Amino acid sequence: MVVKSPLKRTVRILLVGDSGVGKTSLILSLVSEEFPENVPAKAEEITIPADVTPEQVPTNIVDYSAAEQSEAELNEQIKRASVVCIIYAVDDDESIDRITSHWMPLIRQNHPDTPCPVVLVGNKIDLVDYSTIDGIFEIMEEYSEIETCIECSAKTLKNISEMFYYAQKAVLHPTAPIYSVEKADLTEACKKALVRIFKICDVDSDGLLNDIELNNFQSRCFNAPLQPQVLDDVKAVLRKNLDDGVSHNCVTLKGFLYLHSLFIQRGRNETTWTVLRKFGYNDNLNMSKDYLFPSLKVPSGSTTELSHKGHHFLTHLFDRFDKDQDRALSPTEFEEMFSTCPTPPWGPDVGAMVPTNEKGWITYQGYMCQWALMTLVDLPRTFEYLGYLGYNVYENESQTTAVQVTREKKLDLAKKQSSRNVYQCHVIGPSGSGKSTLCRCFIKTHLDGKSLLSENTTGTPTCTVNTVQVYGQEKILVLRDINVRNVSDPLLPHEVHCDVACLTYDVNNPKSFEYIARIYIKYFAESKIPVLIVACKDDLEEVRQEYLLQPANFCQKYKILPPQKFSVRGHHKRDVFVKLATMAAFPRFQAAWILFYKHSPLRRMVHMLLLRPQPTEWLNIFYRNFRDFGVIVNDTTVWWKAGLSLAAVTALGLLVARVLHTDKIR
Numbered sequence: 001m002v003v004k005s006p007l008k009r010t011v012r013i014l015l016v017g018d019s020g021v022g023k024t025s026l027i028l029s030l031v032s033e034e035f036p037e038n039v040p041a042k043a044e045e046i047t048i049p050a051d052v053t054p055e056q057v058p059t060n061i062v063d064y065s066a067a068e069q070s071e072a073e074l075n076e077q078i079k080r081a082s083v084v085c086i087i088y089a090v091d092d093d094e095s096i097d098r099i100t101s102h103w104m105p106l107i108r109q110n111h112p113d114t115p116c117p118v119v120l121v122g123n124k125i126d127l128v129d130y131s132t133i134d135g136i137f138e139i140m141e142e143y144s145e146i147e148t149c150i151e152c153s154a155k156t157l158k159n160i161s162e163m164f165y166y167a168q169k170a171v172l173h174p175t176a177p178i179y180s181v182e183k184a185d186l187t188e189a190c191k192k193a194l195v196r197i198f199k200i201c202d203v204d205s206d207g208l209l210n211d212i213e214l215n216n217f218q219s220r221c222f223n224a225p226l227q228p229q230v231l232d233d234v235k236a237v238l239r240k241n242l243d244d245g246v247s248h249n250c251v252t253l254k255g256f257l258y259l260h261s262l263f264i265q266r267g268r269n270e271t272t273w274t275v276l277r278k279f280g281y282n283d284n285l286n287m288s289k290d291y292l293f294p295s296l297k298v299p300s301g302s303t304t305e306l307s308h309k310g311h312h313f314l315t316h317l318f319d320r321f322d323k324d325q326d327r328a329l330s331p332t333e334f335e336e337m338f339s340t341c342p343t344p345p346w347g348p349d350v351g352a353m354v355p356t357n358e359k360g361w362i363t364y365q366g367y368m369c370q371w372a373l374m375t376l377v378d379l380p381r382t383f384e385y386l387g388y389l390g391y392n393v394y395e396n397e398s399q400t401t402a403v404q405v406t407r408e409k410k411l412d413l414a415k416k417q418s419s420r421n422v423y424q425c426h427v428i429g430p431s432g433s434g435k436s437t438l439c440r441c442f443i444k445t446h447l448d449g450k451s452l453l454s455e456n457t458t459g460t461p462t463c464t465v466n467t468v469q470v471y472g473q474e475k476i477l478v479l480r481d482i483n484v485r486n487v488s489d490p491l492l493p494h495e496v497h498c499d500v501a502c503l504t505y506d507v508n509n510p511k512s513f514e515y516i517a518r519i520y521i522k523y524f525a526e527s528k529i530p531v532l533i534v535a536c537k538d539d540l541e542e543v544r545q546e547y548l549l550q551p552a553n554f555c556q557k558y559k560i561l562p563p564q565k566f567s568v569r570g571h572h573k574r575d576v577f578v579k580l581a582t583m584a585a586f587p588r589f590q591a592a593w594i595l596f597y598k599h600s601p602l603r604r605m606v607h608m609l610l611l612r613p614q615p616t617e618w619l620n621i622f623y624r625n626f627r628d629f630g631v632i633v634n635d636t637t638v639w640w641k642a643g644l645s646l647a648a649v650t651a652l653g654l655l656v657a658r659v660l661h662t663d664k665i666r
């Protein structure tokens, strides 16, 4: 199994108790399997290797002697102990009184935060013919951290190994956190954890565990399926003891909880603990950090995306909770989906970041976009929520398999093609140039231009995410609205660094272009980041820009694509997003961007080359001839330049001819 059990690595058992009760004798009896007549004041610390302990955990046994150790040393040892055995002599009432008057307060004092489990051990039963257990039970009721009690004899060896086994068990499978002896019921924290586990296992979300779900649960927790007979027996026990433990031949939540309290009452704490640990709980019944935040190395030039497995898990989760199958999550469905998490992963503003339906409910597409965004910008949160949602249990491996680390960006640039699926685009422009509207247009595909403009945009989030088709492949594009405070403010490195930059200006405002022209020269001209200049508000009158170059001339001078016109009222609003995604997916491979030039026969050829797997050599020759393609002014020039360069490549000559020919006859 890949998921590591978060069990303690060693168990440290400390024996305390008044002088002469038999601490040292107990340890030596365990080790030599015979009663030592002469004992030293204090036994040396003993380490028992994992393979000879019942729970397969290395165990240290530590003695205490008031004659040899100071009070400070005792306190130190109590602090280090994972369990303390308080030894008393059954024939010595004073040693019993001292449990409550001295030892318990001392142990509590040294473990102020989380209680240290305690085992009460009555030694020297060979000397008496009565039991002290009744009195001990009273003490146990008073102190919930006392896990158990046992009577034994170092002299006759009675219950010696049992005593150490109980001590080990008190550490590994403590009762106190999961069961309240006083209330004779599971603790609230344990119930909460088991309710979450029940929900995760209830794959069809009908509030019941059927035989298949129970079997899967059993296999995942204990690596073995349930025998049909055992299933029947379990249900029979429930039917006998509870009115509504079984319904429609399935186990109800009430039945599931009842079974666990039964295990614990019968001393089978380890069963419940195995289940709890499998689902990520630590000794305090919190979800452990190791479980929620597995480590994954991400090189600085790489990003993180959902893997096929992660995608599959989340799709399945969506289908489970989209009860009405309308491909969107209603508020109730959303709440149900994340009811196994302490809080939902996203706040109410998510509807302003990703696609929703007309009711504002997050669609499947929006849901996947949101996961993609979270995986890109806040990987630990993705791991955390996958953990809450039970990924580790379903897949029987850590959340790291739900994520893939992309290859470093410098390799993408060298190959002029990226294998990534999620790209970040920074939308930069002067205030009022139309950045936020452009970002909103990206997700509000069901709204027309008028509704888009009339929408209340206060509290607009800084990014929107949607899917875009790039040469037949679905890519996710994150548009980040870079809020420019002051035109003279410099951009910070994290505001510049992205996969593609979208510089916006307002065609109707003569002072608008200058800002992005300066931004381009200062931050992007020398960088490897592809840039698209977008002329916003194209439905308004275009005015002359008060800058030394007009936008088209500027683009020509810097060999970048001519300004892309954009208007919320326009018909081809999505073009701009396809272009941005394409530029991000094929950084510095401008031939791929030819797609943007409508009706060009070359467009189709590039398309063919990119869609159909071609020998790499072809693509290389093709690219070499397109290298100077930055200077693209209009369709005709593109056509001729490309045509001429290509004609020079004999290997491709025939192909070009064919493409041109087919285009003509159509």
Ligand SMILES: Nc1nc2c(ncn2[C@@H]2O[C@H](COP(=O)(O)OP(=O)(O)OP(=O)(O)O)[C@@H](O)[C@H]2O)c(=O)[nH]1
Pocket (backbone or CB within 6 Å): 017, 018, 019, 020, 021, 022, 023, 024, 025, 026, 036, 037, 039, 040, 041, 042, 064, 065, 066, 067, 123, 124, 125, 126, 127, 152, 153, 154, 155, 156
């Ligand atoms: N009859 C009987 N005597 C025991 C038993 N265990 C220990 N003794 C005797 O009790 C006396 C004290 O035993 P120790 O093991 O030295 O006690 P301790 O708790 O280590 O005492 P300190 O080191 O002084 O704290 C010795 O004479 C032992 O032989 C037992 O199970 N039965």
Ligand SMILES: [Mg+2]
Pocket (backbone or CB within 6 Å): 023, 024, 025, 040, 041, 042, 043, 063, 064, 065
């Ligand atoms: Mg001793």
